[in-house]
Amino acid sequence: MSDPFELGLRDKVAIxxxxxxxxxxxxxxxxxxxxxxxxxxxxxxxDTDLEAAEATVRMVSEAGGEAVAQVADVTSEDDCARxxxxxxxxxxxxxxxxxxxxxxxxxxxxxxxxxxxxxxxxVNVTSMALTxxxxxxxxxxxxxxxxxxxxxxxxxxxxxxxxxxxxKGAVIALTKAMAVDHGSDGIRVNCVAPGPVYTPMVQEMxxxxxxxxxxxxxxxxxxxxxxxxxxxxxxxxxxxRARWITGEMLVVDGGVTLRSP
Numbered sequence: 001m002s003d004p005f006e007l008g009l010r011d012k013v014a015i016x017x018x019x020x021x022x023x024x025x026x027x028x029x030x031x032x033x034x035x036x037x038x039x040x041x042x043x044x045x046x047d048t049d050l051e052a053a054e055a056t057v058r059m060v061s062e063a064g065g066e067a068v069a070q071v072a073d074v075t076s077e078d079d080c081a082r083x084x085x086x087x088x089x090x091x092x093x094x095x096x097x098x099x100x101x102x103x104x105x106x107x108x109x110x111x112x113x114x115x116x117x118x119x120x121x122x123v124n125v126t127s128m129a130l131t132x133x134x135x136x137x138x139x140x141x142x143x144x145x146x147x148x149x150x151x152x153x154x155x156x157x158x159x160x161x162x163x164x165x166x167x168k169g170a171v172i173a174l175t176k177a178m179a180v181d182h183g184s185d186g187i188r189v190n191c192v193a194p195g196p197v198y199t200p201m202v203q204e205m206x207x208x209x210x211x212x213x214x215x216x217x218x219x220x221x222x223x224x225x226x227x228x229x230x231x232x233x234x235x236x237x238x239x240x241r242a243r244w245i246t247g248e249m250l251v252v253d254g255g256v257t258l259r260s261p
Contacts, residue, residue: 008240010040014096015087017074017131019045020052021227027199028150029100030056031231037065039235041096044087046070074101074127077134084134094138096238099128099149105163112163124167128174132189136182144186146238149175150230151193153253168193172249179247188246190237195253197225219254 014036021027033043037060045060045067047053053069060067070086072079087094102124105116112120128149139145154161155168172191179189196215216224233252236242251257 006240007039007235008243009036009096009235009238012041012095013044013087013091013093014041014098014238015044015046015083015094015131015135016098016100017046017072017127018100018102019043019056019069020047020049021056021199022052024055025199026227028194028197028227028230028234029098030059031227032098032100032148032234033067033231034059034063034065035228035231035235036096036098036238037067038063039239041065042091043067044070044083044090046072046074046083048073074099074131075122077130080127080130081134083131084138088138093142094135095142095145097131097135097139097145097147098234098238099131099147100234101127102150102152102168103164104161106161108160108162117163120163120167121170124164125170125174128171132178136178136185136187139187140182140185145188146242147178147187147189148234148237149189149191150234151175151191151249153193153195153251153257155193156251157257175249176247183246188237188242190242190245190248190250192230192233192237193249193251193253194230195219195225195251195256197227197230197252199227218256218259220256220258221254223254225252225254 016033018029019033021030045056057067151171152168154165158165175191
């Protein structure tokens, strides 16, 4: 019997999209890439910003792991096919896909133009379908794998970000559908729904200290979440510890959805 405490990620290969991070900080994708590498996986760190992806690779290298930076636009099917091909060419297999790319938009349906609405859905949802379309055959050929999609509690508690909330609700539905479609191929599909974690993307929204403190105290734990919290959830769902979990949403929010107004 295998060790139930072993992550089972050693010598596996993972693709993390959105693996760079703004302002040199720790976003969800960067954290997941570093933690997957620490667990023994080789990581293709994908981002539209090569410099940001290379910074993640340096962090992985400093932690004793292996990673390669790759530029790709995951709304492009050609780029999605190419990044999977690069992982296979370099390492000969693909075991994990962390779909982490996402952008936000504030406003109601009255505020969104058709173009901005389509852009949000393309980046936040269609990109995940495109990456999975090319990753799944590679995983299946190797005996299976795990896909982790990053959603948001905005899908559960809409608060003035209608297009974003809609897209993240679609990510949850896509996760469940793919879990059913590809379970027979040995592929598990789950999603993480982060709460108000403090990441470089949030930092660039210009929160003042009072607003940041309000986010922290909205947690029943009284703790501020970070990209590392989301990254740890991704690693768990990608690991052998979650071998009997598929089609599920793991809320990572410090209890915010339990009581936040």
